[in-house]
Amino acid sequence: MNSLGGDGGGSTYNTVSGDAVVVGPLLMAQRIEGIRLPPAAPDAPPRQGPPPSRVFVNRIKERAGLLDAAVALAADPEPGVVLVIGVGGVGKTQLVAQCVGRELKELFPGGQLYVDLEDLRRDGVVDLAAVLGGFLRALGVNNDYVPGGLAERTALFRSVAARSRLLVVVDNVQHAPEARALVPPQGLLVVTGRRALPSLLMDGAVLIDVAPLDEAAGTELVRRWHAGADEETAAHVVRLCAGHPLALRAAVEWLAARPHLTLDDVVRDLTAGRYGTGDGGDGVRGAAGAAMGVGEGSREDRVSEGTGEGGVGEAVDTVLDSVVAEVSGHTRHVYDLFGVLPGTTVTAHLLRAVGAARVDEALGELVSSRLAVLVESSDRPGRYRLHDVVRAHARLRARALPQERRRDVLRLALDFYADAAAHADALVLGNRFRIQPPPVRPLSELAAQGALFTGRAEALEWLDAERVNLQAVIRAAAEEGWHGQVWRLCESLWALYHSRKHLADCIATGRQGIEAAQHEARPDAEVRMRNQVARAAYELGDLDGADAELAAATELLGLVGDPRLSGVVWETRGLIALARDLPGEARELFGRALAANRAVPDPHGVVVQSYNVGQALVAGARWADALGVLDEAADTARATGDDPMLPRIDLVRARALAGLGEMARAVAAAGAAADGAAALGQLAKLDQALALLASLAEQAEDEPLRAACEERLRALRRTMGLKPPDGTG
Structure with a gap:
């Protein structure tokens, strides 16, 4: 039984070049109806945020004020905002946790979302796109359906969160725009901070002032x-x-x-x-x-x-x-390491890598002493963090340590992250072209107890969980002048940025990578870094910014030896040309990229650039020429085991066949794309294939096929967390 529900007959349209047999419309509709979708995430509202403490005294006035405001705002069809302020560590978060855990959860059946902005603040600025990406995933939206840009994520958050009343709790807000971006379409936003934000109060926010205990x-x-x-x-x-x-x-x-x-x-x-x-x-x-x-x-x-x-x-x-x-000497040593290490959280693996002994005992004592807390997650390894007040204390202690000692710790941490990120990149993106050599240390040496990650999914989760720490490590390495490790880490992080669409991060770290490559006089690394920044800018719709990076990269191409570096630049320029509706220019640029990959030769690069050439030819209405290029690309992909490219190729082939008026073969190609995408778990490509099939069926006046495609498309999007606001569909 294949993914379209057939019993072996599905092979009749897995390839539609040449003299392939095309299935009839009724059989195609039946097979579309039989597409097996991945299981949906549990339909349970998120319950995020710190748990309430069993021992909690006083705060009667503040608690009553928060509860009264929440009750009043919950009855209002418009969303409300409550601002809880007080000095660091005075108990703002615990006050909110008490109210959420004991009284408020019934008022907001949509669930509770939580984020501490201090974990995502870089140079005083919070990556709000990353916050919204986390919220969307918590609300059940599959990663493949989380867009890259802030505006798109904001729009999708407002759509998905409109299903029911939602409570959003945001710690450590410093500026009013940070709060406004996270207001749910209906429900309540509770923000904590150290000072009042007058513009929020002017907008109608309710103020709760938390003073030290009397x-x-x-x-x-x-x-x-x-x-x-x-x-x-x-x-x-x-x-x-x-x-x-x-x-x-x-x-x-x-x-x-x-x-x-x-x-x-x-x-x-x-x-x-x-x-x-x-x-x-x-x-x-x-x-x-x-x-x-x-x-x-x-x-x-x-x-x-x-x-x-x-x-x-x-x-x-x-x-x-x-x-x-x-505390014990080994625990005090670990506490001081918290003060030296960049980022906001640490793991036992990292502490061992920088020379800590008796790590589990030390972490246990820090937790029991209320100096550290365990940040638990169902899908990520345990990591530890200090309250921001305690973190400041630890960092002040660390300033008293000898400078060379601090540098040694930073270097060990950097080497650990560089090797781990390189291994994660290899698992996520396979044998893609890389400038840096493979890490010397095997993955097994980076974790004395248990593995850091095993397989693509875990590697990607590790990168995402360590994202803030990796950015901090890159900044620290740049300050210390360890330029080689900076651009190597930036190259490895493309696996994360490309997969999870952390595009603002890609641009910020990429610029540090450019400076590092310039310091090292490595034009090849600079070309790589500029291309990564350009790709992120392109995906964010900043085509002029992408052009500027590529212009600087193009000037360096005469200084690099590997033709694939030219290829990646031509490819990105071709994508920009397509976005500007310049198919002829795109065709010429993709052709250069194809020639560069053939010169190596790089089979995967040849397949990708042939696919891109096919896209440009279809955009220019050169349907027959596109089919020849795509057939050759498919043959190479099958010969080299590059199966993930086949659904993409079939999608473009379907558009070319439709352009030639060969609707039956176009339907078969789109069906093959759906079949392959479903089998490989390429949900975004499955979505595209079903949407294209529905359009082709409508043009062909094939009502059963159109209805089957639209039903499967609705089912897929429901499974991926994109339910309509009213819960129907």
Whole structure:
């Protein structure tokens, strides 16, 4: 049984060149009806966001205000916005989590989406297209149906999210446009930040201000955590921690791990830390400061670095210094590595790669001490992150480490990521043309326990999960002058950018790759980088920007030896010519690319460029010429096992045959494309094949085939998460 439901007869139209037999319209309709679609994702609303803590005190006013606003806005057909502000670590996210987990989820049956913008902020700017891509996938949209541009993703998000009331929670918003872009079409957006955003308030957003805990609430919280604490001592701890929940939690967690101590010991250590000299005095804080070279004299630097605001920041620093000073040596080493490593999350694999020992124990102690949290995901390996306040503290500690030590750690991290990304690229895109040599270390050496990834799907997920960290590593490598690794990483990341359409990222990192190639005097690498940037700009519709990159690349072609580099430039220029409706120019450019690949020879490149030539000929209404080129491309693809190209070739062949008026053969070619795309899981190509078949059937006045194609197309799009807003269809 093949993917079209036949019992062996489907082979009669798998090839439609020459004297192939064409099936009748009724049989074709039956086979289209029998196309097996991939299983749909579970039709369950997303439930994202941090879970609510079991211990939560006070916040009665703030919680009531958030709940009242949510109830009022949920009844409004227009979407609403609530802005929750407060200093870092004061409990904004947990306040929202309490309301979502206990009261709000019933008001928003469409589910809850969550993102922390701090994880996606680069040079102060958030990649909103990446945020919306994640939201679309969480709402059940298949990756093949997530567009590349911000405008297209915004439009699709508004369409998909219009099915029912949705709650969107966004942490660490700094600017009003970041929030506006993520407002659901109906439902509620709750954003947290450290300051009020006047333009949002002018738009009607409800403001919830979260202050540090007062002494009574803080004392209640401490006594819930530590039942034996007397009220006066607990109140003293609250005053020392400035009512900051993060500091209080860290202090009591530190005490819980040392049952031989009392809350009075915590007070004594925090008092020594706050009022001691920081140069080896009696307090734990003082000892830690002396060991790291960070004393009271650096307090101003610590606050300005972002660990807190005013006295609250000092209280958090004091507690964190005390907690870190008392953890095990190997745990303290891992904590300091958090401060050195670029990016926002780390994995056990990365920590081992940079020389950490007893990694699992250290991570466990950091989690139990409330210094780190495990970021869990059903489809990605466990990774760990620090709260942004704790991360700032760790990075300030790291500044006290010797510069060479920090460079050594960065270099080990860079080498790990460069080798892992190269292996992932090879699994995702196979034997594509690459400038860099294969990595020296096998994939098995990059993971002491378990594999980083096994197979294409896992490799792509690893790249996507590490995307922010990879960008940070590239920036760090560029700052250190490790230019060779910069452009190599950028080349490997094409596998991610091309597959997941992170096009803005492709342009940003590609420009760093261009600079790195120039520093290394590698014109071949510069051509490669400029072409990648041009392809991303082309897919975003910026044809002039793509042209500018290609013009600079063309000037370098005389300095490179491999003709395939010329080929990739001609190919991208040909695509731009097609987009500008210049089929003759496109045909000439694709012809140059074809000649370059034949000169190597590169069989896959020959097939791709022959397919492109066929596209240009069809666009120029040269139907018969296109068929000859496409037949040759199909023969080469079958001979070399390049099966993924066959559905693409059949789609163009179907258009050429339709142009010649050979509708039966055109239908058979489009059917072969649908058959092949379904078998290979090429869902976007299956969509195109079914849409083309429906159009051809309408032209041929074949109502059963048209109806079968349209029904299968609706079913495919439902399966891919593109349900109509009213749930019908």
